[in-house]
Amino acid sequence: MTAEAKKAPPKSYIEDGHTLRSWFFSTDHKGIAVLYLVSITLFFFVGGAAATLIRLELLSPNGFILSNDAYNRLFTIHGVIMVWFFLIPSIPNTFGNFLIPIMIGAKDLAFPKLNLASWWIFVFAGCFVIAALLIGGVDTGWTFYAPFSTMFSNGYVIPAVVGVFISGFSTILTGLNFIVTVHRLRAPGMTWFRLPLFVWSIYATSLVMVLATPVLATTLLLIFAERVFGLGFFDPQLGGDPVLYQHMFWFYSHPAVYIMVLPAFAVMSELMTAFSKKHIFGYKVIAFSSLAIAGLGFLVWGHHMFVAGESVYVGLVFSVLSFTIAVPSAIKVFNWTATMRKGYVSFDAPMLFALGFIGLFVIGGLTGLFVAATGLDVHLTRTYFVIAHFHFIMVGGTVSCYFGALHFWWPKMTGRMYPEMPGRIVALLIFFGFMLTFMPQFILGWLGMPRRYHLYPPEFQVLNVLSSAGASILAVAYTAPLFYLAWSLFYGKRAGLNPWGAAGLEWMIPSPPPRENFETVPVVTWEAYPYPLEPQPVAKEDGR
């Protein structure tokens, strides 16, 4: 195979065309993945700029650069962009797009044109939302809570809501495409239980995308109808019910947090096996726990509403269910750590990101249990404790995995190795910078500092300054890959087929892969993660 590939190297997807047209209108899943990668990176830096200003402002207890209104607008920009235009598409639309067809031995997704269309929809929606947020300034927060968003806030709520609504189509179409692809395009011999766990987890994510996003669409439609036609769903003056809004919003948004974190789980299974050179511990348990999380995720939305007039009994039910959902997540963490046991563990940058994920995700998950306890939550809700909780999971967890995936598959996507040392340094900086940013926020929340205010009592200043210091480390660490990865595009070492010695169909084809992925349809005769790999000289001496 290797010798053959050397003889007549097939043209890679990158060399397939050099015009703008060949990038922006190509239906190749790999090209679209790259389009997503570039566009969500841009959104990430827009959201990041807002975060930087927020942390700058919080250096001082009495607000020294921003007005109240400007502060409200900033955290709205930050939340809306980060949630819908970075985190939700991050891993699925880039790495999912690039890898799913390859991992299952297919040439493309089931509906390549739909895939291209969902990128265009996404970019259109993103530009629309950014315009609304920057020109108009929306001050509702990413949650668009009614009746504030429908009665009091300024008129730009409508375009912002319309933009998020449109981006939902992109999410739904992507999820649909993945589901059909995994069902229908698996190569001969690629049974469900031979699929890499990456595919299982993205599959579970896709189910949530397809089933939860339409509820957000309805919710946004109702905001729209209330503001534009005066149909009162949420505004009590018009007969509406403000709690209805929270129910509908969280019925989408809790599952949505799993849209954000399940793909990180997907990446984790690949990284832990590749850098431990071991079969995954408990394949089926991990596969089914992804589905369990996707299902249970629909039953816990009420834990966001313990203080919103929910009855005590309902609160208890939601509390218990929230505790249950921590179980499958914990199982996964145990399985990943068990995978390392007696493995040949190496600490390349992607593995450092993966280990960082474990540390941060465990803290995030455990504090999830704190806020899922009804009594404790009355004290903690709407404080910085909640902010720290979800940042630990979504940023500490998912963004770390996103960077881990970026480093791990970079050689496959570009054909070049990234420089290892800067990669490792960035992985460590992200971990420690993150801890420094968000650990103080747990304490602040515990002490009662509410979220979404830029003025605070002076005794909170030290912790806030620490947090801002951590944020500046994060800013450097998140920006650095931009430079060394760009550098590696031209000067990086050429990556062969399989620079990591990892298992999986994606490592058996050239880097970067040819347009068609496979010259002939592969026939799969092996289970997932068949470590140690055959030609690998591991365990040679003592046969351990």
Place this chain on the structure above:
Amino acid sequence: MSDALPAVHEQFQAPGQQLEADRLGLWVFLASEAMLFGAVFFALTVYHLIHPAAMHAATSRLDLVTGVIGTAVLLTSSTTMALAVKAAREGRRTEALIVLVGTVLLGLAFEAIKVHDWFDEYDQGLYPPMGPPFPLPQPAARLYFHLYFVSTGLHAVHLAVGILLVAGVAASLLSNRMKLPERTVTVEMVGLYWQFVDIVWIFLFPTLYLVSR
């Protein structure tokens, strides 16, 4: 390989695989659509339970007669659509054409009945944001009518899309751009969508008209 089937796209290995993918894609799409309406059903059901009196007062203002006629019309259109799929499978073009046109006409009839209902309700003051004053004292009754207008509106929009799709199929049959039974799958998919829109109404009708009456 069979020449009768349309060219297989490169990502598929066989025409059968492509058909299966198209079908599954539509089912997944319909599941997503079901959740879109699900949110409104959820809200309506909860309010039936927690505000029975207001819901009774509100529901009783709807015109049951036109509601029943509309439902009957829509159910009949389901039958004609099913007949169209059968005719397509068996390659009977003229028959397919007739029942497709019938489906379009029944769909339009339903939309006409619904628009008539809306005007009627508007005249009674039942459209809370505008028109004559709202006649019912309970706030939850207003909420009911807000949900009524949004859910019937959303359904009507879906039906309108269905009408366009069915009309499109009929037009391409008429102009011979579409051959039967080769393109049966197109008729089937449009049929599936049509049935879905009908089923939504079959749930919407009792939820809006009957439950708290």
